[in-house]
Amino acid sequence: MWSVSAVPGERRGEMSESQPDKLRVDNSTLQCFKDCPKKCYLRYRRHLVPKDDTNRFKPEFGSAIHKGMEVWYKTKDAEKMDKAFIDYWAKYDGQDTANIRTMERGLVTLQKYRTMFLDEPMTVDPEMVEIKFDIDVGPFMFHGGVDLIAKWLDWEGAYICDHKTSTRKNSVCVRPNAQIEGYSYGAAAISGLKIKGAIFNFFTFRKGRTKEKIENTIDINRQMVDISEESIEQWKKDFLYWAHQLQHSEESNTWPRNTGMCFTYGRCPYLSICEMGGSLKNVDAMYNITPWEPWKEHKDA
Known part of the structure; x- marks a missing residue:
């Protein structure tokens, strides 16, 4: 079992104001960077979001x-x-x-x-619902959040809970899962609790057949996984590796394309830019500027 405590004297889950120059990293940005650095740059650094x-x-x-x-x-x-x-x-x-x-x-x-889940064996403190955090991981600031932190029966430790919605079953690997490992580490840091594992609530939807009852087109499945100390240590290593790569791209202004991902999640919303050789001359006609700054939402909440 592992546990991380908040820094004494600081508000739990917030970045120290004495370290304003640390590169802030969140899971969405880092995952996008892994998929395609150029896409990461266009969405999370240029803040471009398609108008259509x-x-x-x-x-x-x-x-x-x-x-x-x-x-x-x-x-x-x-x-x-x-x-x-x-x-x-x-x-x-x-x-x-x-x-x-x-x-x-x-x-x-x-x-x-x-x-x-009317009589579920899970107890939740209302203050432990939708928790955001900013924590130090090496030379970086990691930002994230969990849907809730819960106690299960009278078991030692606590669990983070993550709600997943999809139209496809089995679309998420529950273990290993870098997002959940990182959020477990963050949840321990802001709560002072020992985080034993994660509870996934999977919501899967389909259109349904003619005259089929709508409740039968909705599948709700709950799955629990333990998170080991070894998996957290591996997450830290992975996080630091990728965060350093992101930092290098920031400092060198180098954002290579990964053309193998252009149609992985459907057509990439930035493919037209790459088709034009990376030119940003006409982006105003195709994209809005929508800043990605979830930590500011956290501060303002």
Whole structure:
């Protein structure tokens, strides 16, 4: 079992103001850098987001489910849970022409979750829901967050919980999982608790057959994994390696392409830039500037 405590005298989970020059690294930026440094540069350094992002509703449906789950574990009030989902999802409802991500399916999902886990052996302090952190990892500042930190039965230690939404089953490797290992390390740092492992709540959706009950098109599966001290040490090594590579790209302004990833997640939203030889002359016509600074949201919250 391992544990990391917050730095005495500092607000837990926040960066020391005496170290403002540390390179801040978050999981989204680092994962994108691993996939394609050029894509990372365009999204997370130039802050370019396509204007015609017709698939934006897909991740936002997951965010709406997350918002409902957040309110549930803070209040255990079903009406407030549903309202949180409705308020978040309302502006996207109707955009999914496949009719998978809908208001009705979202609300049925939340109701189904409440029914399945009404008497779950998991206790959650409302203050341990949607926790953000900034912690030192070597010469870098690691930013992240967990959906919640929970106690399971009377077992020693605690678990982080991560809600995953998808239209494909088995789309996430639960172990090893660099995101979860890093977030476990961060959760231990900000809570002072011993983090034993992770609880995954998987929400999987499909369109369904004619006249099929909508609740049957929603699969909810919970999976628990232990996280060992060895896996955390390996995560640190991996994190430092990739963070140093990111830092090198920053300092040298070198962001190589990985052309093997251009169609891995569908067509890359920045492919047109690479097709033009990397020119950014006409980006204003195709992209909005949307800064990626989740740590500022953390500070302002």
